[in-house]
Amino acid sequence: QVQLVESGGGLVQAGGSLRLSCAASGRTFNNYVMGWFRQAPGKEREFVAALSWSGVSTYADSVKGRFTISRDNVKDTVYLQMNSLKPEDTAVYYCAAKRVVSSVRVGSTYNYWGQGTQVTVSS
Numbered sequence: 001q002v003q004l005v006e007s008g009g010g011l012v013q014a015g016g017s018l019r020l021s022c023a024a025s026g027r028t029f030n031n032y033v034m035g036w037f038r039q040a041p042g043k044e045r046e047f048v049a050a051l052s053w054s055g056v057s058t059y060a061d062s063v064k065g066r067f068t069i070s071r072d073n074v075k076d077t078v079y080l081q082m083n084s085l086k087p088e089d090t091a092v093y094y095c096a097a098k099r100v101v102s103s104v105r106v107g108s109t110y111n112y113w114g115q116g117t118q119v120t121v122s123s
Contacts, residue, residue: 002026002112004095009117012085016121020080022095022114029076033098036069036080037107038091038119048093049080050104058104063089085121092116 008020022034035050049069050058057069068081078095096110103109 002029002032002097004097004112004114006093006095006114006117009093009119011120011122014085014087014121014123016085017081017083018085018119020082020093020095020117020119022078022080024076024078024097030071030073031099033101033104033110034069034071034078035096035098035104035107035110036078036093037096038089038093039116040088040091043091045094045107047105047107051078052101052104054101060105082119085119087121087123090119090121092118 003025005023012018030053033052036048037045038048039045047060051069051071066084071078094116095114097112098110
């Protein structure tokens with residue numbers, strides 16, 4: 001079992017930055033693929049970014065060049081640095097984890113989820 005706890009959300013103006021953190025506990029963190037997803041009101045959950053245990057990162061086209069995913073295997077924490085934020089980035093952001101490295105964009109393939117953290121970007 002893996003427990004995930006997100007933090008770092010908040011309210012920011014368009015063009016600003018936030019860094020989300022996801023602290024993992026319960027199993028060997030560095031064996032897992034870590035992903036970030038988001039869900040805006042009235043919309044389906046969507047993939048944001050993922051980072052494999054080998055360091056391969058994948059991004060949604062909508063955030064590529066603005067967001068960076070990274071991990072600290074000593075602290076068992078994954079981060080999402082979000083720059084140049086836009087109002088359309090407003091959503092609840094969720095951290096997720098799984099062992100299988102394929103289909104990292106597909107939320108249903110992840111086994112563990114955090115409770116989410118709200119990000120609101122004002123125009």
